[in-house]
Each structure stands twice: as structure tokens, then as C-alpha cells.
Amino acid sequence: MSGGAAPRRARARAALLAQLPAGSVGAEIGVWQGDFSAQILERVRPALLFLVDPWRFRPDRWMPTFGTGMLVNSRAEVLAAGGPQRHLDRLHDQVVGRFAARSDVVIVRAPGAAFFARCRAQSLSLDWVYVDGDHSYEGALADIAGAWETVRPGGLITGDDLGFSDLAEGGRKTVKAAVGDFLAIRPKARSAFFREGGQWGFVRTDEP
Ligand SMILES: C[S@@+](CC[C@H](N)C(=O)[O-])C[C@H]1O[C@@H](n2cnc3c(N)ncnc32)[C@H](O)[C@@H]1O
Secondary structure, three states, rough: OOOOOOHHHHHHHHHHHHOOOOOEEEEEOOOOHHHHHHHHHHHHHOOOEEEEEOOOOOOOOOOHHHOOOOOOOOOOHHOOOOHHHHHHHHHHHHHHHHHHOOEEEEEEEOOHHHHHHHHOOOOOEEEEEEEEEOHHHHHHHHHHHHHEEEEEEEEEEEEOOOOOOOHOOOOOOOOOHHHHHHHOOOOHHHOOOEOOOOOOEOOOOOOO
């Protein structure tokens, strides 16, 4: 991330969190080591926060060295842990420990799609979702679609990394294309779309 990008992203994230109501029920899809989760808890004060991440090595995904489709840990760190899956197991255990004392946190070790299916099976609707998990086009699109079916009308579907450059993507389609394609056939939601510093979001409208 270049010089001005990190503070801009931090500001955009703070602005985004300011839109999420206290006492709401929400989910962060893609938790990694829980740093943004901690910010959500502090700034939003949700009634319930689902932290959803499979912490599973996916060598078929983009940037597979890091096991998650994301360039989030240094190679040395991964190797020191004994390999990508052990590293992810360790991250999971650390997140469990970090939030163990909180009754307002539910950790779900599963992909976003499985979490959304469980919510629907239990007729649980969410006030908002933050999508920051599988950054492949297909993965992001699946998470956005799952969020759409799980967030209540009037709730927010938001996420990170709209601004990845083509260079970082290796020319692949990623979050930006997934958001754009999802909204292309939902004009009401598209009109509510906002973006800033890589953060994005739109309201879950009553469109199918
Ligand atoms: C960019 S990191 C998340 C960073 C975190 N939101 C933060 O801001 O601190 C991406 C995470 O997504 C997780 N992930 C990958 N595929 C996923 C999926 N299908 N559903 C949920 N999480 C996924 C990875 O294990 C990784 O921890």
C-alpha cells in the first residue's frame, strides 16, 4: 500500500463504521487476525458480531503462498509457523483467544457461503455484512449474493478492496468486478452505492 493509501483507507473504514448502528447484528466475512473485528466492536458496539473465516489454506486461490487468496502475512511468518495451514490454524486460535471473553462475538470457522446458508436455515437476518474474505471474482460475488439474501431490506452490504489495481490482481477480475456485476441488474441498490478509500457499500433494497 502506497504512502497516502493507508491513512485514506483508515479514514474510509472509520466513516463506514460510523454508518453501522449500535445494537445491530452484523458479520465480518474474512477476519484474518481480528484487527478490524476489534475496531467494529469498539466503534459500532453491535449486539452481536459474527466473525466468519474458514482459516483454510486454498492453494488454488490467488496469491496461494499466503493460503487465503490475500497477501496478508509474510512468507517468513508462514514458514515459521510450519506451513500455510498451521499458520492459519494459529491465527484462528489467536482470534478465538482474543474474543473469548465477549458474549457479543460468535466465531464461525466456515466460508461465507456456508455461514449465509446457516443464517437462512435459522431464519436469521442480519443488519449488515462486511465482505472481506475470498477476493477472487467468484468468491466475492458468492459472498455478496449470500449477504444479499441474508441482510434485511434497508440493511447494508459493505466491504473492502474495491480499489485493487490490475497489477496486483495479475489482470484477474476481483472484488470491483463482482460488485459491479452484482449491482448491474439491481438499479435501486446501484443508486445507493458508495465508495471511498477502497471501502464500498450499498443498501439491501427490495429488488430480487
Ligand atoms: C484480507 S483478510 C481479512 C482481513 C480483515 N477483514 C481485516 O480487515 O483485518 C482475508 C481473510 O479472508 C479469509 N477467507 C478466505 N476465503 C474466505 C471465504 N470464502 N469466506 C470467509 N473468509 C474467507 C481468509 O482466511 C483471510 O483470513
